[in-house]
Amino acid sequence: MSLPHAILTALLEKPSSGLELTRRFDRSIGYFWSSTHQQIYRELGKLERSGQIRALPSAQPARGQKKEYEVLPAGREELAAWIALPEDPRPVRDPLLLRMRAAAVVGAEGLGAELRRHLALHRSQLEEYLRIEERDFPPERTADEDRLRHIVLRGGIDMETFWIGWLTRALADEPVLREGPAALDEPAPAEG
Amino acid sequence: MSLPHAILTALLEKPSSGLELTRRFDRSIGYFWSSTHQQIYRELGKLERSGQIRALPSAQPARGQKKEYEVLPAGREELAAWIALPEDPRPVRDPLLLRMRAAAVVGAEGLGAELRRHLALHRSQLEEYLRIEERDFPPERTADEDRLRHIVLRGGIDMETFWIGWLTRALADEPVLREGPAALDEPAPAEG
DNA sequence: TGTAGCATGTAAATTGTTACATGATTGC
DNA sequence: GCAATCATGTAACAATTTACATGCTACA
Known part of the structure; x- marks a missing residue:
């Protein structure tokens, strides 16, 4: 709350x-x-x-x-x-991890494309965080609030880095995720 | 949903x-x-x-x-x-990052202790995941479902590793988070 | 005057949490 | 019989999401 x-x-x-x-x-x-x-x-x-x-x-x-x-x-x-106030970390509730677990029982059809899409989104978010870091936190600043806000931003950076690393490795290691998103000679996939 | x-x-x-x-x-x-x-x-x-x-x-x-x-x-x-089904990553909603951002404006009193507590919790969760990995995913297993479930577990491992790294660095770098859980030889510091 | 965009809200439905209630089974 | 535990649920509430409603301002 x-x-x-x-x-x-x-x-x-x-x-x-x-x-x-x-x-x-x-x-x-x-x-x-x-x-x-x-x-x-x-x-x-x-x-x-x-x-x-x-x-x-x-x-x-x-x-x-x-x-x-x-x-x-x-x-x-x-x-x-x-x-x-003591407050424990929220239990994880992540739909993508859940989808992968579901894929283990009903097949990974379509999951590879989703992983690649998420990978692109996380890369773009990471770039945005890095731009903000460059703009707002030059090395010479040392006020307490600035340092704390910088650590928060680093939290975002590290989190995106974690997702990118996990997704990259999953896609590289796992053959069943390697289906193409859509054949190249088909009409472009509709977007909602 | x-x-x-x-x-x-x-x-x-x-x-x-x-x-x-x-x-x-x-x-x-x-x-x-x-x-x-x-x-x-x-x-x-x-x-x-x-x-x-x-x-x-x-x-x-x-x-x-x-x-x-x-x-x-x-x-x-x-x-x-x-x-x-395409479904974007959930927007982040993390109370600990928020608390640190709040600490930048009203002071970090008590936050260091919380970070140390969370660090211990994440370390213990990581250990549990590693025990499960050792028990359930020996190197020779190669069925599709096992590999997918292993990737999911690695997601948990990587996420805990991210938290541990971020918390460790924050505590190491940031002097205002270094207060003891309660000062041993002083009355509790007043806060305005 | 009409329409686009700014700004503040209301309503309803879904999802998640906390506390409690009830029936069945087992061991003493 | 009685307490502990297993098992299934209800009720009330809080948080979140989705859709819609209303009033103001600028400007063509």
Whole structure:
């Protein structure tokens, strides 16, 4: 149950409206805690009612009107307390690993193509992380927050590297995953 | 939405009752698709009503009585079709990375201890996977299903290895994570 | 004035979690 | 008989996803 904490973190980094938060949950914060605008608006309402955030005075209370929030002391305290709270790693729940296990009983038809597709996606995500690293974390920076944020980004980099390595090795080692994605002289596969 | 597929896979590997499935979702299948008995019973009901599985004839329909299920052809087809279905990797949602990002704005008090705790948990999980690998996948085995299941297990091994590497490096590099679990000769540091 | 895009929301359905309830079987 | 354990479930709630609804602003 970390969505409120993700929102508090984002708002401490920079006071924002719901839509601005939504956009930041598509990059930045969103790289390790994804969310949608529906969840965000609902949670902003809860956080406001519980006195952890407030709308900036300038904001109109009308619908369709931009409404910016900032974190109150109670919210900051809640966040600091949460950081130290013991919480075990989530049990893994990964559809791709599950599909491969299923393939062991009903056949790997079509799985090789999916692995190659995922490999491309992870490579592209890794490239994006590396661009961000180059842009935001030049070697000379040493403020505490920068170093911690850099470690977080390295988490993303290492995770993508893990997927790329695992997928590459699986495809290289395993003959049953080597079927072509579609014959070259057939019409292009439809995309939805 | 993969729980039904996880159950179909588990039942194809071996027809089972709800409780037996629950136990296998605590190890084996559960290493990459976790679930609880409540979800499992609910889903078994749905799968039975939709004709993808059936209770074995021997099973009594009484409460408290063991009831074993097996997969019907429709279930096997559904599973085979699902394997080839394009499905993007889930967006990451990791509380530990989020906590570190939060620590960059409100301070890392207590976070180092959590990282060390997680490091120990991941090391122990890795050891378990390596024991399973040694026991179930000796070098000479070469059946298709065994090789695929071995690749899945290697996914778990590589993932734990990634976490261990990232945590180790973070703890080694970052001074603000080096606080003791509680200072031995000081009162607990106040935090504003 | 109409339409595209910005911005904030509501509603419903699904999925996942936590706590509890009930019946059967086994060993004492 | 009774307690422990096996086994199957219900109920209530929380989190997440998907689809839709509404109001504002700019601009052609």
